[in-house]
Amino acid sequence: MRLSADIVLIGARILTWSEEVPEAEAVALGQGRILAVGLKAEAIGFAGPETRIIDLEGRRVLPGFTDSHSHLASVGSRLSSLDLGDASSLEELQGKLLEVVRTREPGEWILGRNWDESGWPVRRYPLRTDLDRVAPHNPVALMRVDGHMAVANSQTLERLPLEGLVGVERDRDGNPTGILKEEAAQAVLDATRPDIDQIADGIRRMIRKAHSLGITAIHDIVDRREVAAYLRIHRRADLMLRVNLMISSEELPNLLGGGFSSGLGGQHLRLGPIKAFLDGSLGARTAALLQDFEDEPGNPGRLMSSEEEMFKLIREAAGAGFQLALHAIGDRGIEVALRGLSRVDCEGKRHRIEHLELPSDENLRVAKRLGIVASMQPNFIGKWGRPGGLYEERLGVERMRRNNPLRLVLDEGIQLAFGSDHMPFSPLFGVHWAVNAPFENQRLSAEEALRCYTQTPAYASFEEGLKGTIEPGKLADLVVLEKDPLQYTERIEEIPVYMTIFDGRIVYEGA
Ligand SMILES: [Zn+2]
Known part of the structure; x- marks a missing residue:
């Protein structure tokens, strides 16, 4: 018995990437597989009483993207953290952080992600002191968009065992600036794991x-x-x-x-x-x-x-x-x-x-x-x-x-x-x-x-x-x-x- 399709797409403009039939107008799908691809008549041939036939009215079809x-798992597990992707200046970043600070108890962790100073009017990394100003009582760590770097405030630097790690940036007097790169940034992620x-x-x-x-x-x-x-x-x-x-x-x-x-x-x-x-x-x-x-x-x-x-x-x-x-x-x-x-x-x-x-x-x-x-x-x-x-x-x-x-x-x-x-x-x-x-x-x-x-x-x-x-x-x-x-x-x-x-x-x- 011939397998009948669950779905037949017709009226499509399909890029198949196959050598024999590079372009097609219809495709029949059944049991999770592609049953046929080519002309409408070929695909419809797989239709049974239960088949859903969908006319795509000339839309482009491609193999699903990979x-x-x-x-995905790592980003997904941190969805609840503060997204700073659309902060267009340091002041805006501080403003967003302050909003979160107001909803938290002192001592509660605040995590952020996605900041990117490359589009800011003043292109410099945010520093410990910038965060301390709005979040003096909560440990704060904000990952840069590339995931290779974070900025932390004083509370975080006091709590985390960063001694001896590579990537803790310091100023001329030897005090941490708040910038944590690579290994040190990873330590922040490890300490706040979901x-x-x-x-x-x-x-x-x-x-x-x-x-x-x-x-x-x-x-x-x-x-x-x-x-x-x-x-x-x-x-x-x-x-x-x-x-x-x-x-x-x-x-x-x-x-x-x-x-x-x-x-x-x-x-x-x-x-x-x-x-x-x-x-x-x-x-x-x-x-x-x-x-x-x-x-x-x-x-x-x-x-x-x-x-x-x-x-x-x-x-x-x-x-x-x-x-x-x-x-x-x-x-x-x-x-x-x-x-x-x-x-x-x-x-x-x-x-x-x-x-x-x-x-x-x-x-x-x-x-x-x-x-x-x-x-x-x-x-x-x-x-x-x-x-x-x-x-x-x-x-x-x-x-x-x-x-x-x-x-x-x-x-x-x-x-x-x-x-x-x-x-x-x-x-x-x-x-x-x-x-x-x-x-x-x-x-x-x-x-x-x-x-x-x-x-x-x-x-x-x-x-x-x-x-x-x-x-x-x-x-x-x-x-x-x-x-x-x-x-x-x-x-x-x-x-x-x-x-x-x-x-x-x-x-x-x-x-
Ligand atoms: Zn990557």
């Missing part, structure tokens, strides 16, 4: 948000508690997102010798790569550069650990059968990442470099030879890469123009997967900035950019046989867009998501 670099219930709740809320953005899969960077939260949701069979877990390298000792390796799991939850930091960020001036930061002479950033320690980690993880995902932003960080990877077997392993912001031409050739997947964030170009923006300030004009060279990466023949890093969480915002990037060596066509958010992420997680294209037998994960990004190339970020289908079910419908 965000290849997300922190429990597994809170994490699971946050994940559920973030999944609804993901659906509204057309996202049906993510590669999520997690620690063991976040894995536990995902497993809890998965056991109840309500994980409505495909999650490729990128395990933080601190967990590697717990995994070694346990028979774990990348690929374990199924279509919903899958053990992916080990994610390790080689360097920091440009925003926090901690990315490892070959030359100093333009706006901080004498500081070329730094590696997060010695090369030897890094190579040991790479060897151990690769030896146990793990794919690697190495965070490397600065030209020096990227060089060390590639050197480390060239010491292990890369054949068919699809090791990844996360961000890859400032690669040299030679780096790209080596990456290609090693079969490295470039996991990049085109949204960074829109947020900080425009002339006069943060990257120009940190790197100077010449290096700013070489930053995020998406075009060169693709032209080199490197597999390029896009993610958001939640700055902001939105594939179409990213696609927009890949297409409308200021420099030629960054700019992609809309089709190329959309593939980087659909097809290549599936390759990056070894799932190209399951998803990433719209072909019979593949998972029924689709996004329907209100307008065609191939035509509205100058306004891609504004295109509303019309419908998101996950596992053959409609999980989001736009207003």
